[in-house]
Amino acid sequence: xxxxxxxxxxxxxxxxxxxxxxxxxxxxxxxxxxxxxxxxxxxxxxxxxxxxxxxxxxxxxxxxxxxxxxxxxxxxxxxxxxxxxxxxxxxxxxxxxxxxxxxxxxxxxxxxxxxxxxxxxxxxxxxxxxxxxxxxxxxxxxxxxxxxxxxxxxxxxxxxxxxxxxxxxxxxxxxxxxxxxxxxxxxxxxxxxxxxxxxxxxxxxxxxxxxxxxxxxxxxxxxxxxxxxxxxxxxxxxxxxxxxxxxxxxxxxxxxxxxxxxxxxxxxxxxxxxxxxxxxxxxxxxxxxxxxxxxxxxxxxxxxxxxxxxxxxxxxxxxxxxxxxxxxxxxxxxxxxxxxxxxxxxxxxxxxxxxxxxxxxxxxxxxxxxxxxxxxxxxxxxxxxxxxxxxxxxxxxxxxxxxxxxxxxxxxxxxxxxxxxxxxxxxxxxxxxxxxxxxxxxxxxxxxxxxxxxxxxxxxxxxxxxxxxxxxxxxxxxxxxxxxxxxxxxxxxxxxxxxxxxx
Numbered sequence: 018x019x020x021x022x023x024x025x026x027x028x029x030x031x032x033x034x035x036x037x038x039x040x041x042x043x044x045x046x047x048x049x050x051x052x053x054x055x056x057x058x059x060x061x062x063x064x065x066x067x068x069x070x071x072x073x074x075x076x077x078x079x080x081x082x083x084x085x086x087x088x089x090x091x092x093x094x095x096x097x098x099x100x101x102x103x104x105x106x107x108x109x110x111x112x113x114x115x116x117x118x119x120x121x122x123x124x125x126x127x128x129x130x131x132x133x134x135x136x137x138x139x140x141x142x143x144x145x146x147x148x149x150x151x152x153x154x155x156x157x158x159x160x161x162x163x164x165x166x167x168x169x170x171x172x173x174x175x176x177x178x179x180x181x182x183x184x185x186x187x188x189x190x191x192x193x194x195x196x197x198x199x200x201x202x203x204x205x206x207x208x209x210x211x212x213x214x215x216x217x218x219x220x221x222x223x224x225x226x227x228x229x230x231x232x233x234x235x236x237x238x239x240x241x242x243x244x245x246x247x248x249x250x251x252x253x254x255x256x257x258x259x260x261x262x263x264x265x266x267x268x269x270x271x272x273x274x275x276x277x278x279x280x281x282x283x284x285x286x287x288x289x290x291x292x293x294x295x296x297x298x299x300x301x302x303x304x305x306x307x308x309x310x311x312x313x314x315x316x317x318x319x320x321x322x323x324x325x326x327x328x329x330x331x332x333x334x335x336x337x338x339x340x341x342x343x344x345x346x347x348x349x350x351x352x353x354x355x356x357x358x359x360x361x362x363x364x365x366x367x368x369x370x371x372x373x374x375x376x377x378x379x380x381x382x383x384x385x386x387x388x389x390x391x392x393x394x395x396x397x398x399x400x401x402x403x404x405x406x407x408x409x410x411x412x413x414x415x416x417x418x419x420x421x422x423x424x425x426x427x428x429x430x431x432x433x434x435x436x437x438x439x440x441x442x443x444x445x446x447x448x449x450x451x452x453x454x455x456x457x458x459x460x461x462x463x464x465x466x467x468x469x470x471x472x473x474x475x476x477x478x479x480x481x482x483x484x485x486x487x488x489x490x491x492x493x494x495x496x497x498x499x500x501x502x503x504x505x506x507x508x509x510x511x512x513x514x515x516x517x518x519x520x
Contacts, residue, residue: 024290027170027500034496037385037481041392044436048399056403066402067395086394089441092355093143093390094383096188097486099358100143101379102372104151106365113148117155123168124289126156128282131175135278138179139186141354145179147379150487152176157297157491166294173491174501175285177484180477181509182281184470185265185274188354190440191448191470192264195463199258202448210456212257218250226250263463269520270467276512284505298492320370326363333360385485390439393482397437401446409433411450422458423468423517426451430472438482440473464517471513478506 035043045067052063069082103109116133120126130152138145153169153176160167183189200208209226212218218226229247232239239247264270319325337357366372401407409429430447437443447469455465477483479502481495488495 022288022504025500026504027497030498030500030503031496034481034499037485037495038389040481041389041396045392045396045399048396048405048436051405052399052403055408056405058403063399063403066399069398082398083391083395085398086390086439089439090386090390092352092441093386093439094380095355096141096143096358097147097383097386098143098376098379099355099362100141100145101147101382101486102375103144103358103362103365104147105375105378106362107367108365109148110151113151114155117152117159120156121165122289123166123171123294124286126160126167126172127175127285127289130156130172131178131285132278132282134176134179135182135281138183138188139274141186141188141358142179142183143188144358145183146177146483146487147382147490149176149179150490153487154297154491161296161299167296168290168294169297169491170295170493170497171285171289171501173487173493174498174505176491177478177487177498177502178281178285178505180483181474181505182274182277184440184467184474185270185277187265189265189470191444191466191473192259192261193354194441194444195259195264195448195466196261197258199448199452200255202445203452204449207449207453207456208254208257211452211462212254214456214462215257217253217257222250222253226254259463259466263461264466264470267461267463267467269464269516272520273467273471273513273516276516277509280512281505281509284508285501288501288504300492321368323367326367326369326372330360330364333363382486382489385482385489389482389485393437393439397439397443397446400433400436407446407450411454421518422454422460423464424514426454426465426468427472427475427513427517430469431476432472434473434476435480438477438480440470443473444469468517471517475506475509475513478502478509 049060049063049067052058052066053060058066065082067082069084104113116129120129130149133152134145134149136145137148150173153173156172157167157169159165160169184191194202199211203211209218209223213220213223226247229239229243229250232243233247333356337353337360340353362375363369363372366375399405400409409432426447430443430451433443433446437446451465451469452462454460455462479499481499484495484498487493488498
């Protein structure tokens with residue numbers, strides 16, 4: 018039954034799922050129409066939102082539109098490159114090849130690939146995506162060489178499963194950004210309410226802040242003491258955040274993530290087709306061997322110097338130790354994850370030349386991110402500037418009471434993720450609505466963060482954007498794997514939704 022369902026969905030996807038770039042173009046056009054029809058914006062205003070006009074958008078910041086994801090795109094590229102380089106280090110790569118020889122059937126290969134991809138994604142989403150892709154690739158090559166029947170598209174789909182769990186791990190965008198950068202995504206009103214709810218300000222301090230803000234807006238100048246007091250209170254409000262114990266380390270996430278680790282491999286085992294077998298492409302070859310050469314001069318000696326790698330790695334690791342000693346593990350953010358994987362990868366490669374070679378090959382997988390991120394930034398800018406994104410989120414939340422608030426936030430997040438397939442970018446749109454609603458209903462804002470995160474990772478299985486590196490490594494097309502991810506997404510809905518309501 019399950020295998021037949023997977024085959025039907027696969028045939029549908031092969032016929033109807035376009036290239037991811039075409040998908041981005043279609044979504045851009047749809048976002049434009051939604052802004053005009055439902056947001057009340059003119060065509061000129063929507064164009065300004067899209068390319069980044071001079072108008073002010075959320076919370077007094079200028080909208081850079083089409084180019085608003087440049088900094089975040091660089092983070093995503095670095096995570097992908099560092100994860101690829103780490104996965105291609107000799108110890109990690111040898112481990113991947115050894116594991117690839119274990120499964121002897123499609124069911125076993127798909128189940129194993131999904132499990133390993135998800136475990137790695139809990140450490141880092143880029144590592145999970147790359148390890149999942151490399152493992153699926155190696156399993157396909159191993160099966161072809163051994164003459165074993167294998168339905169390769171299902172195994173590749175399993176390699177994408179890290180994207181259905183990654184927010185519950187150490188590189189989840191929404192939980193990490195909620196630790197130190199949460200105030201940047203909240204309106205002043207929500208920011209103040211959260212600081213008060215978190216016990217950073219009492220009623221007296223809030224009253225004093227409002228009084229000083231009123232004086233600052235008037236023509237009466239503040240005294241030096243009042244200015245210092247106002248700055249201190251503002252910094253307290255602007256520094257509000259949610260520690261990881263309230264998100265990644267919460268009971269809710271400690272239930273959902275293990276359930277995903279248990280159930281997803283079982284689903285892929287059952288989805289394995291009984292008859293149809295599609296081997297990996299014959300053109301798919303192993304990586305070219307690294308040519309060894311004797312150092313012929315100082316430049317070659319430096320490029321192959323383990324001592325040089327060790328020196329910079331010691332400095333990097335020392336910086337990490339200092340950071341965590343000063344801030345604690347709960348302050349982990351995307352930049353620290355990048356730093357850690359860069360230096361661990363450098364140590365495991367041993368020689369700068371090998372590390373650079375792996376990083377350069379990993380950078381080839383960034384093409385889709387670099388090309389499509391501006392389009393999705395434009396989509397986000399149109400949804401945010403026209404107010405349609407907030408209307409989608411707040412409208413769905415308004416239909417629910419306290420009991421169903423987290424479920425509505427989850428569904429709104431899943432819908433928005435189709436248009437803005439970036440955990441961080443989507444968080445920019447939904448953060449204020451999610452946190453403000455949680456505070457009004459007396460719900461822990463950390464649970465609202467997870468509801469947004471779970472909705473994002475749920476519909477990642479329907480959005481081909483993040484599959485671009487995987488498709489490039491495995492030689493597959495989006496339409497060949499997204500029938501299976503569609504089935505898994507439908508079956509995982511209760512696994513996400515019920516804990517949000519019951520836990």
